[in-house]
Amino acid sequence: KNGKLLSVSEKGLHEIDPATKQSRLIPFGRPPEPLPNFTYSHFLYEGPAGTIWIFAFEGLIEAIPAGDGYRFRYFKNNLAARTSLSHNTVLSVAADPLEPERYLWAGTKGGGLNRLDRQTGKFKHYKTEQGLPDNVVYGILPDDNGHLWLSTNRGLCRFHVREETARNFTAADGLQDNEFNQSSYLKTRSGHLIFGGINGLTVFHPDSLQFNQRRPTTAITRIRVNGQPAGFRAPESAEGHFPLLETTGHRTLRLELAHHQNLISLEFAALDFSNPAQNQYRYQLARKRFFEKRESENWVQLGYRNNVQFVDLPPGSYTFNVLGSNNDPDGNRGWSEQPAVLEFTIRPPWWAAWWAYLLYALAATGLILLGYRYKLRQRLQAQDALRLKELDEFKNRFFTNITHEFRTPLTVILGEAERLQREGAAPEQSAGLIRRSGENLLRLVNQLLDLAKLESNSLRLNYVQGDVLANLRYIAESLRGLANSRSIRLQVESPVPEIVMDYDPERLLQIVYNLLSNAIKFTPPGGKVELRAEVPPEPPSSLLTLTVSDTGIGILPEELPHIFDRFYQAQAPPGPSKGGEVPAEGRFSRPSAPNPPPLGGLGGAGIGLALTKELVHAMNGEIEVESQVGRGTTFTVRLPVSKQAQMEEPGASPFFTVSPEAAPEGDASLQRGLPLITEHQASVLIIEDNPDVVEYLASCLSSSRGESREWAYTLSFAYNGRQGVGMALDTTPDIIISDVMMPEKDGFEVCEILKNDERTSHIPIVLLTAKVGVENRIAGLRRGADAYLAKPFHEGELLVTLANLLEVRHKLQAKYLEMATQLPPVDTSEKQQPADLEEVFLQKLHTAVQQRLGDSSLTVDDICRAVGMGRSNLYAKLSALTGTSFNLYLRSLRLARAKELLLTTNMNVSEVAYEVGFKDPKYFSRVFSKAYGTPPSELKP
Numbered sequence: 006k007n008g009k010l011l012s013v014s015e016k017g018l019h020e021i022d023p024a025t026k027q028s029r030l031i032p033f034g035r036p037p038e039p040l041p042n043f044t045y046s047h048f049l050y051e052g053p054a055g056t057i058w059i060f061a062f063e064g065l066i067e068a069i070p071a072g073d074g075y076r077f078r079y080f081k082n083n084l085a086a087r088t089s090l091s092h093n094t095v096l097s098v099a100a101d102p103l104e105p106e107r108y109l110w111a112g113t114k115g116g117g118l119n120r121l122d123r124q125t126g127k128f129k130h131y132k133t134e135q136g137l138p139d140n141v142v143y144g145i146l147p148d149d150n151g152h153l154w155l156s157t158n159r160g161l162c163r164f165h166v167r168e169e170t171a172r173n174f175t176a177a178d179g180l181q182d183n184e185f186n187q188s189s190y191l192k193t194r195s196g197h198l199i200f201g202g203i204n205g206l207t208v209f210h211p212d213s214l215q216f217n218q219r220r221p222t223t224a225i226t227r228i229r230v231n232g233q234p235a236g237f238r239a240p241e242s243a244e245g246h247f248p249l250l251e252t253t254g255h256r257t258l259r260l261e262l263a264h265h266q267n268l269i270s271l272e273f274a275a276l277d278f279s280n281p282a283q284n285q286y287r288y289q290l291a292r293k294r295f296f297e298k299r300e301s302e303n304w305v306q307l308g309y310r311n312n313v314q315f316v317d318l319p320p321g322s323y324t325f326n327v328l329g330s331n332n333d334p335d336g337n338r339g340w341s342e343q344p345a346v347l348e349f350t351i352r353p354p355w356w357a358a359w360w361a362y363l364l365y366a367l368a369a370t371g372l373i374l375l376g377y378r379y380k381l382r383q384r385l386q387a388q389d390a391l392r393l394k395e396l397d398e399f400k401n402r403f404f405t406n407i408t409h410e411f412r413t414p415l416t417v418i419l420g421e422a423e424r425l426q427r428e429g430a431a432p433e434q435s436a437g438l439i440r441r442s443g444e445n446l447l448r449l450v451n452q453l454l455d456l457a458k459l460e461s462n463s464l465r466l467n468y469v470q471g472d473v474l475a476n477l478r479y480i481a482e483s484l485r486g487l488a489n490s491r492s493i494r495l496q497v498e499s500p501v502p503e504i505v506m507d508y509d510p511e512r513l514l515q516i517v518y519n520l521l522s523n524a525i526k527f528t529p530p531g532g533k534v535e536l537r538a539e540v541p542p543e544p545p546s547s548l549l550t551l552t553v554s555d556t557g558i559g560i561l562p563e564e565l566p567h568i569f570d571r572f573y574q575a576q577a578p579p580g581p582s583k584g585g586e587v588p589a590e591g592r593f594s595r596p597s598a599p600n601p602p603p604l605g606g607l608g609g610a611g612i613g614l615a616l617t618k619e620l621v622h623a624m625n626g627e628i629e630v631e632s633q634v635g636r637g638t639t640f641t642v643r644l645p646v647s648k649q650a651q652m653e654e655p656g657a658s659p660f661f662t663v664s665p666e667a668a669p670e671g672d673a674s675l676q677r678g679l680p681l682i683t684e685h686q687a688s689v690l691i692i693e694d695n696p697d698v699v700e701y702l703a704s705c706l707s708s709s710r711g712e713s714r715e716w717a718y719t720l721s722f723a724y725n726g727r728q729g730v731g732m733a734l735d736t737t738p739d740i741i742i743s744d745v746m747m748p749e750k751d752g753f754e755v756c757e758i759l760k761n762d763e764r765t766s767h768i769p770i771v772l773l774t775a776k777v778g779v780e781n782r783i784a785g786l787r788r789g790a791d792a793y794l795a796k797p798f799h800e801g802e803l804l805v806t807l808a809n810l811l812e813v814r815h816k817l818q819a820k821y822l823e824m825a826t827q828l829p830p831v832d833t834s835e836k837q838q839p840a841d842l843e844e845v846f847l848q849k850l851h852t853a854v855q856q857r858l859g860d861s862s863l864t865v866d867d868i869c870r871a872v873g874m875g876r877s878n879l880y881a882k883l884s885a886l887t888g889t890s891f892n893l894y895l896r897s898l899r900l901a902r903a904k905e906l907l908l909t910t911n912m913n914v915s916e917v918a919y920e921v922g923f924k925d926p927k928y929f930s931r932v933f934s935k936a937y938g939t940p941p942s943e944l945k946p
Contacts, residue, residue: 013049013059015039018068018075034077037062040094050098053105060095065111065121080121080128088127092116096187101166102147110153110166112142118155118164131164136171138162144190146198148211156185156200161207177280181205216332221277221284223329223341229270230262260349267318267351273311275329275341283332286311289344293322304328320353411450411775416797417701418443424704424800447797452616455515459619466623468507468650473549474499476510477538480517484525492530495521498537506540506549507650512620517551519617520640524555528637532556540646547646554639560632568630571615687811688719690738692729692755693773694747699724702742705800706807716808726750730758733765740810745774745785753788760789763845764874769810773798854898858922863895899923900936907944914941 010021017032039062048061057068057075064081083089092113101108101120111119117132117140132140139157146154155162160175160183176183182204189201200207228235275284287304307313311329326344355361422439455464481497488495517536524534537552560568621628625645632638689706693699699722706718721736723729727749733741741759745752752772759765769791774781782793792806853871857863869876899921906917918929933941 011049011057013061015062018057018059031068031074033066035079037064037066039063052100052109058098058109060098060111063093064090065095065098078126080126082116088129090116090128091119091130091132096141096143097145097190099145099147099153102149102153103151103166108166110145110147112145112155113140115140118142118145118153120166131169131171135169136162136173137164138171138173143185143187144200146190146192146200148198149196150211152211154198154200154211156190156202158184161185161200163211175282177282179207181207219277219331220339220342221275221329221331222343223273223275223286223327223345225258225271225273225327225345225347227270227272228258228260228347230260230266231268232270235260257346257348260347262349262351264320264352264354264357267320268314268316269318269349270314271312271325271327271347273327273329273345275311275331277329277331280332282309284311285309285330286327288313288325288327290315291324291326293324318351320351320357322348322350324348411446414695414697415443415447415450417697419447419797420701420705420800443797449612452612455616455620459616459623464623466509466512468509470505470507470648470650470652472503472505473508473513474501474504474538476508476513477517477536477551480514481521481536484518484521487522488525488534491525491528493525493528494533495525496533496535498535500539504538504540504549505648506646507648508644509624512624516617516620516642517553519613520553520642523613524553524557524638524640528555528557532637549644549646551642551644552639553642554637556637559634559636559638560630561634565630565632569614569618569628571612686717686719687739687807688721688736689807690721690723690729690733690736690741692723692726692741692743692747692752694724694744698744702803705803716811718807726752726755729755733759733768734762737765738768739814740807741768741770742773742807743770745772745781753784756785756790757788767814769814771803771806771810773803851898854895858899858902860922863922865892896932897936900933903929903933903941904937904944907941917941 008023010023012019012021015037017030019028019030021028037059048059050058050060052058055070059066059068064079067078067080068075069078080090082091082093090111090113092115094114094116095111096114097112099110101110107123109121109123111121113119117130117135117137120129120131121127122129131137137155137157138159141158142155143158144156148154151166153164153166155164160173161180163172163174164170174180181202185200185202185207191199193199195210196212197208197210273286275281275286277284286307286309288307289304313327325347328341328344330339330341332339418439422443425439478497481495485495521534521536528534532555534553534555537554538549540547540549618628621642621644627643629641630638631641691699691702693702703720706720721732721738723732725748726743729741729743729747730750732738743752743755747755750758752774756770756772759768759770770789771792771794772785772790773794773796774785775796785793791810794803794806849872850868853868854863856871857867865876865879869879872879903917903921903923906912906920907914910917912920914930915926918926921929923929930941
């Protein structure tokens with residue numbers, strides 16, 4: 006460089022001046038990393054503008070002239086950067102033949118060819134995937150036509166730097182060998198390129214090379230079908246070839262194949278033999294579908310491969326075209342002008358022929374039509390079922406609602422009948438008739454409700470374990486008076502003294518009572534009704550068998566299949582039965598279940614036996630009936646025997662009393678439980694939308710009625726839930742009686758609103774409703790109801806409930822008064838909250854008063870604003886909770902605070918009086934002495 010010689014070592018560049026024989030070292034900016042076990046004879050390259058490229062170490066080092074020295078830039082492989090050097094071992098470099106100032110080309114040992122853009126410092130890589138014969142590039146020599154000539158281990162490559170295309174040469178093209186040596190390459194001044202290899206030198210001038218320009222003809226040379234060669238159609242003697250080919254045109258072959266002959270192998274050749282290994286091929290396969298020939302858009306390039314194989318071709322008509330080229334590298338100029346063509350058809354099997362598909366289509370259409378009709382029929386059936394279900398649900402809701410409504414007038418009827426009977430205001434017979442008729446209607450209502458629960462699967466069975474035989478005898482005893490009055494012998498038989506099993510007392514009573522009352526009703530005088538219970542002693546039959554038989558009028562054979570149908574009334578058999586006349590109104594008008602009165606008539610609603618059957622099935626049992634006209638009827642019930650429930654308490658009585666003769670008169674038993682309390686006055690708010698029930702409640706709560714009722718009630722009325730809430734907030738009554746089913750707001754909403762309002766949370770609420778289910782009671786109690794009475798109710802039960810609630814409230818007043826006057830100062834840091842709204846209110850009130858206890862000008866209006874409550878509500882709330890007025894409450898707090906100050910401080914009496922809000926010390930002394938029995942001056946030490 007500039008007449009000076011350069012060499013390189015690990016320390017840097019050595020510059021030697023031949024004229025002066027002086028040398029100097031230009032050190033590297035950072036020490037280079039040597040390549041292991043590798044030596045070079047050529048590792049410096051001088052580029053344009055005096056740039057020196059060093060590739061004797063790992064990576065590539067650019068030495069850029071700077072003053073009288075150089076500055077260095079380093080390039081190495083970085084796996085995380087795709088634009089870094091592809092390999093750290095660089096074997097050769099060369100400037101770009103077209104833009105030498107910008108691009109540098111580097112050959113690597115395994116990383117292919119790299120192009121460095123000196124402006125950006127980024128590399129672009131070219132490997133075998135881009136057409137290079139090998140990724141080891143020993144030497145790079147540019148020519149004058151924009152090509153780079155690359156020596157590799159697999160031949161010589163001509164690479165165009167802008168088109169980025171490669172043309173490879175091998176020993177077949179005249180090279181000394183396919184393998185070349187490292188650092189063995191040279192370009193002479195005349196433009197000849199010299200590459201050294203293992204068998205000598207390859208010397209040539211790029212402009213002197215000539216390539217084959219002739220377009221060869223392409224021919225298909227071999228066809229194999231399923232591994233067997235295909236032959237041409239020939240005279241009769243050559244028919245043994247399989248399969249047979251036909252010639253249909255110039256270089257066009259045709260082949261007919263069966264559906265299983267779908268493995269086709271083809272070989273072809275370009276008829277140019279100057280260098281046949283460098284001939285290239287491409288093909289195109291087109292398939293004709295639905296009478297339309299669809300050609301491939303692109304040819305499939307095969308490179309130097311001259312064969313192709315097609316596997317599992319589907320049936321159809323195909324056209325195979327193949328083109329061949331010579332060894333000319335210049336693209337389309339060397340390709341055949343016309344392709345070699347093979348037309349072949351693969352026939353489908355019979356089940357895939359067009360007529361088979363037509364049959365399939367017809368069959369599928371038929372199946373679709375059948376499926377559509379089936380789905381349509383299913384949809385119509387589902388819609389019908391849905392309509393029937395909705396109708397059934399509507400019917401159930403209707404019966405449930407209307408039977409609930411029946412309870413309201415029944416409450417008035419039974420209550421008034423009981424009162425008339427008790428007070429003697431009406432003849433005993435008339436009052437008893439009214440009462441029995443009301444109870445009969447009530448039982449009918451209960452049966453309808455039970456049927457509705459059974460249909461909605463909401464009827465719950467409450468099993469206990471006990472002696473079922475004792476309960477059966479009890480049920481029979483409750484009907485013995487009725488049987489005796491009709492001169493009928495009623496008896497209970499069992500081969501064992503007791504039968505211990507799980508059973509539901511209430512449901513068993515309904516079943517047995519229905520069957521016995523039916524038998525008594527339709528047995529003439531002098532007849533016999535028998536209940537027999539037995540359990541087979543030996544397994545596997547573990548069933549309780551109940552048999553109810555009578556000597557009555559019997560049932561017609563055609564009526565037997567329908568007697569358990571709901572609302573069905575069988576016709577009476579013709580002619581008299583033994584012992585009396587046959588009733589004219591029919592055999593089975595089913596009576597109700599629990600606690601029935603003597604049956605006065607033979608008519609019925611036709612639900613008793615329907616309910617009996619549903620109850621038996623709910624208990625996983627069976628019921629059967631046998632009857633002979635004029636001789637009697639036998640009902641047989643079989644129930645499974647198990648012993649898994651809890652044992653019934655010893656001496657427990659049946660669920661309720663059935664015999665009207667044994668039922669207690671009036672409410673005497675309830676009256677005996679009334680607490681003996683002193684006379685009080687209480688205000689009662691009645692929220693009820695039925696005027697008759699309102700009138701009945703008003704008569705029950707009249708202060709002049711009864712002997713031991715010591716509460717006098719002041720009544721007010723509201724006729725819907727919204728009005729009731731408003732009146733409760735305005736008047737703050739002592740107790741509230743509310744119906745559940747009401748307009749505007751129901752009783753549950755009323756209860757929830759009032760119990761969560763600070764002004765009315767202390768008021769006891771009694772819910773009075775026809776909804777007697779356990780879930781309804783639980784719902785009411787969860788909303789804060791203090792008591793829950795079911796319609797119809799006994800007057801005594803109502804009065805006892807009210808008296809007990811008021812007495813409890815009366816006792817709580819003393820507790821809350823003590824809490825109100827002795828609560829400690831409120832500590833806002835405490836996280837624990839009072840237990841209920843009453844304590845919350847008292848603590849809030851106590852806090853508001855304590856904060857201004859020493860203010861003598863404190864008024865009730867100031868406290869009302871502090872607690873967020875009106876004057877009347879505050880007075881009523883405080884009076885209801887503590888039984889005292891606000892002024893007395895305030896004075897009690899001040900006196901308690903004064904006593905504390907007198908005992909714990911040195912303040913005199915006057916100072917204490919002013920401290921706690923008294924304006925006059927004399928008045929303070931007087932009220933203090935009255936409250937504590939001693940003057941305040943004596944408390945001073």
